[in-house]
Every structure is written in C-alpha cells, then in structure tokens.
Amino acid sequence: MNITIIGTGFVGAVSAAVYSSLGHQVIGLDVDQMKIESLKKGTVPFFEPNLEDLLIEQQQAGRLSFSANYSEAISNADLVIVAVGTPSLPSGAVDLKYVKLSCAQLAPYLKEDAIVAIKSTVPPGVFSELQPIIEKETKVKFHLAALPEFLKEGTAVDDTLHPDRVVIGSTEPSVIKKLSKLHQPFDAPLVIVTPESAQMIKYTSNAYLATRITFINQIADLCKHTNANIEDVIEGIGYDKRIGHHYWYPGLGYGGSCFPKDVDELAAYAKKIGEKDNLVITISQLNHQRIPKLMREFETLVENWKDKTVAILGLAFKPHTNDTREAPAGKVIPILLESGATVKAYDPKAKWSPTDANSNYQQLNLIASTIQDADMIMVLVEWPEFLEYEFPKVSKKTIFIDSRNRFNPEKITRLGYTYQGIGH
Ligand SMILES: NC(=O)c1ccc[n+]([C@@H]2O[C@H](COP(=O)([O-])OP(=O)(O)OC[C@H]3O[C@@H](n4cnc5c(N)ncnc54)[C@H](O)[C@@H]3O)[C@@H](O)[C@H]2O)c1
Structure with a gap:
C-alpha cells in the first residue's frame, strides 16, 4: 500500500516509521521544511526512544521518505493519514485549523478511491465539516475514515507496534476491509465502529485516565488532613479486582500534550x-x-x-x-x-x-x-x-x-x- 502521513510530529513520524516497517511504501509530509530536512537525514527533531533507529532502518530499506510537497506526496497514495496538531482554542474548544488546512491542501492531488484517515484527535461529527472542504477541491471519489491514535510519548514506537487495540471508524465495507488488512499484523483487537464512535473512544480514553488522576488527587487531599497515607489507600483499594493497582498517580494533576x-x-x-x-x-x-x-x-x-x-x-x-x-x-x-x-x-x-x-x-x-x-x-x-x-x-x-x-x-x-x- 502507498501511504502518506500528513504531519511528522510525535504521532506522524512514529506512524510513518511503523507502517513502513510493515512493508508499505510510506511518505511523511510536513509544512515544516526544517523538520523534513532533519528527518531526511535520519535525525528525529525530538526525543523519542527507539524512533531514530527504526526511521534510519526504514529509509535505508527504501520504503520511507519525507517531503514538503503535497503534489509529490499525495498523488500516488492509496491511504492519506492526517496526523497534524489539534490544539485547544482559549475557550478550550478544539482548533481544527491545521486539520482543515491539510484537507484543503491534499484534496487537489487525491487519486481515485483514496482513503483519507483522520488520526488527529477530533470531536465526533467533524466529518460533516471536512467532507465539503475536500469535495470542493477534487472531482475524484474518496473515503473519509477515523483512525484515532493511542500511543504514549516515551514508549511511542512500542505502543504503535503493539497497540492494545486498533479503532477504525468507517461504515464503508471496502474501507473497513483495507484498513483491517493494514492493521492485521499488529495482532490487536480491531474495533470497527462509526467515525463518531471512533472519535468518542479516543476522547473517552483520555478523559477516563484524566478522571482517575483527578479522583486520586481528591482523595489525597482528604488523606493529608488525617493520619491516612494515599499510597496505603491505593494499595488497599487496588486488590479489589474492579479497581486494580494500575494507573493511580497522585500528584500535581495531569499534563502533557494530550x-x-x-x-x-x-x-x-x-x-x-x-x-x-x-x-x-x-x-x-x-x-x-x-x-x-x-x-x-x-x-x-x-x-x-x-x-x-x-x-x-x-x-x-x-x-x-x-x-x-x-x-x-x-x-x-x-x-x-x-x-x-x-x-x-x-x-x-x-x-x-x-x-x-x-x-x-x-x-x-x-x-x-x-x-x-x-x-x-x-x-x-x-x-x-x-x-x-x-x-x-x-x-x-x-x-x-x-x-x-x-x-x-x-x-x-x-x-x-x-x-x-x-x-x-
Ligand atoms: N503526542 C501524543 O502523544 C499523541 C497521542 C495520541 C494522539 N495525538 C493526537 O495526534 C495529533 C498530532 O499530535 P502530535 O503530538 O504528533 O503533534 P505535533 O505538533 O508534534 O505534530 C504536528 C505536525 O503537523 C505539522 N503540520 C501542521 N499543519 C500542517 C499542514 N497543513 N500540512 C502538513 N503538516 C502540517 C506540523 O508542522 C507538525 O510537525 C493531535 O491531534 C494529537 O492530539 C497525539
């Protein structure tokens, strides 16, 4: 499969190297010329364990390349994966400007029947805004799908090679078949749902984990007024199989890019x-x-x-x-x-x-x-x-x-x- 990944940040660069390692022909595309030049030389412009070695290996195998040119990168792609940033606006709402811009930029070069899979984290229902943006710039038939990403920085390569699950958001049998085949080698459960469910799964995962962190912080705040110790409390509750010992992090609250x-x-x-x-x-x-x-x-x-x-x-x-x-x-x-x-x-x-x-x-x-x-x-x-x-x-x-x-x-x-x- 010819795959082009738009956005070569944490998610895009890791996905590009990993899909390439499955034997696909992959192009990483970014508007940041300096990032592209650095990646072409085999240098990852951020620290992510094991990524640089995989990237160099795949480039040397001739399966992975990088480009800042939409026409060159999109024209032959069977699958275009959008992995650009989705920051928050001051109101907290998602800022879709990079996703919308990349959809407008990719559209003129799409080949017939190409799949455009949105890996960026976007709210449910957003395809009603993206579909017309692409349609405006192309005459070919294309398919929008949701392909949310769950990797964690610091273990991103391993998470992508060994995901807990792959979520595919599409209702079109031909798209489901192609995306299922692509992800089969990961040997992970495939969750095939509507695009809206796929988008909600991504937000729900992160909101749930953030809730666990917030919840244990609330309990920690109660503990400090007594002789109770939050770490002892976590040990005690964790033996309940419905609760478990994992993912309790009392501290300064949740942070990071997601x-x-x-x-x-x-x-x-x-x-x-x-x-x-x-x-x-x-x-x-x-x-x-x-x-x-x-x-x-x-x-x-x-x-x-x-x-x-x-x-x-x-x-x-x-x-x-x-x-x-x-x-x-x-x-x-x-x-x-x-x-x-x-x-x-x-x-x-x-x-x-x-x-x-x-x-x-x-x-x-x-x-x-x-x-x-x-x-x-x-x-x-x-x-x-x-x-x-x-x-x-x-x-x-x-x-x-x-x-x-x-x-x-x-x-x-x-x-x-x-x-x-x-x-x-
Ligand atoms: N970082 C994570 O741990 C993580 C995990 C899961 C999901 N996500 C989601 O994945 C998406 C990408 O996150 P990231 O951390 O990789 O972002 P990032 O900021 O590291 O990278 C985004 C890249 O997109 C490029 N870009 C922006 N507009 C472009 C355009 N029009 N054309 C081509 N390239 C363009 C930027 O130059 C940048 O290199 C976000 O929606 C994020 O929420 C991130």
Missing part, C-alpha cells in the same frame, strides 16, 4: 451541545486549579517564596521525553518567579525557559549544582536519574517536595530534609 487539551475539548464540546453539568467540565476545572492550590500549600513550608531558592528537577511533562507541553514545570516556575523566588532547574532531556528573559531563572546541566544551597527541592518528574540519585545530607532547613511520591520519606528525612509528598 490529556489537558482533550479533556478541555471534550468539556467545551459538552457545553456546546448543552450538557452543561457534565463531569468532564469539573475534571477540567479541578486540574486547572491543582498546581496553584498546591503551590499555596508548599509556600507555607518556606513562609513565602520571596528571596528563596527553589531547585526544580524535571522540566518535561513525564520521564523519557523532552516534550514540555503542559508540563508541571511550565506552571510551577512562573508562580515561583512572579513571587520573587530564584529558580534553578535541571532535566536530563528537556529544555525550558520562561517567555520573558528572567535573571532569576537558570537551567543547569547537573543535579548537584541545581540543588546546591536550595531552600526547597521540587521533584516534578520521576526520571530514573532522580530516583537513583544519592541526595547529600543537609544542615540548613531544606524542604523536599516529592510530587510523584517516589522517594522513601524516612531516608530523605534522615538526610536532614523536611519531606513533603502528596496525600500523606
């Missing part, structure tokens, strides 16, 4: 269709309030932030990625700087700096120099490098914020720190 935007988009969608008391609206509000609320509590531990030095460990939104989109650091650090604190930060992969040049902010290259003389150390991301680090003994009062509940409180306390986890 959960916040997808929950906000679903909340905006709920409001738009008149479901104004929907739970997802509350989940979104609670998550927006989470970091400001905890920062007010943490401030009391140092009396106030002014003139305090705070060491931030972790700038990415989670370990094993350099993606800083909606990372906790991006909310925590501005609060500290606005309140007069000095911030030193370190991350093994990610780079971050405030929008305004601020002389009170410094990103350093070593944990040791980052935490030196700090009044507070805040571990925001559970990078293995932090968990394995031998923190030095301290003699002056130093608060240790373990926002992931991953350190041994007794050990940290023995070193002289005042330990503060989440929910205990």
